[in-house]
Amino acid sequence: MNDWTFFTKKELECRGTGECAMNVEFMDKLVNLRKKYNRPMVISSGYRSLAHNSSINGARYSPHLYGRAVDVLCYGKSAYDLIKLAMNMGMTGIGLQQRGKHEGRFVHLDDMPRSEDHQRPWIWTYK
Numbered sequence: 001m002n003d004w005t006f007f008t009k010k011e012l013e014c015r016g017t018g019e020c021a022m023n024v025e026f027m028d029k030l031v032n033l034r035k036k037y038n039r040p041m042v043i044s045s046g047y048r049s050l051a052h053n054s055s056i057n058g059a060r061y062s063p064h065l066y067g068r069a070v071d072v073l074c075y076g077k078s079a080y081d082l083i084k085l086a087m088n089m090g091m092t093g094i095g096l097q098q099r100g101k102h103e104g105r106f107v108h109l110d111d112m113p114r115s116e117d118h119q120r121p122w123i124w125t126y127k
Contacts, residue, residue, distance in 0.1 A: 006035075006040075006041065007027075007043065012046035015045070016048070022047055022067040033091070037081065045069075082109075092114070093109070093121070094123045097125070
């Protein structure tokens with residue numbers, strides 16, 4: 001694993017298998033985003049193996065499978081500030097889970113490229 005300042009292997013690895021296959025270009029963007037955000041970014045989900053992604057009912061083509069996504073625990077103004085910076089720094093997928101207990105709220109960030117099936121950028125909310 002590369003030296004990605006601010007982030008540990010433990011927080012980026014698959015919760016099911018312990019594998020950590022984060023995409024280098026994505027991680028470079030994430031580190032630069034963290035520098036501009038200038039506050040901690042707690043990662044609740046990083047890389048996911050296919051088996052783990054299936055076990056948690058993750059999206060079939062989730063960017064987490066390719067090491068191109070993280071879920072960052074945050075809410076309120078912190079979430080707003082993060083989203084604004086993320087859009088300006090090349091993140092093309094932004095998912096919002098801002099309901100429920102504060103400690104479970106998060107912002108999903110990914111940099112998946114545009115394709116015929118998935119026009120980018122995308123912003124969505126979770127049920």
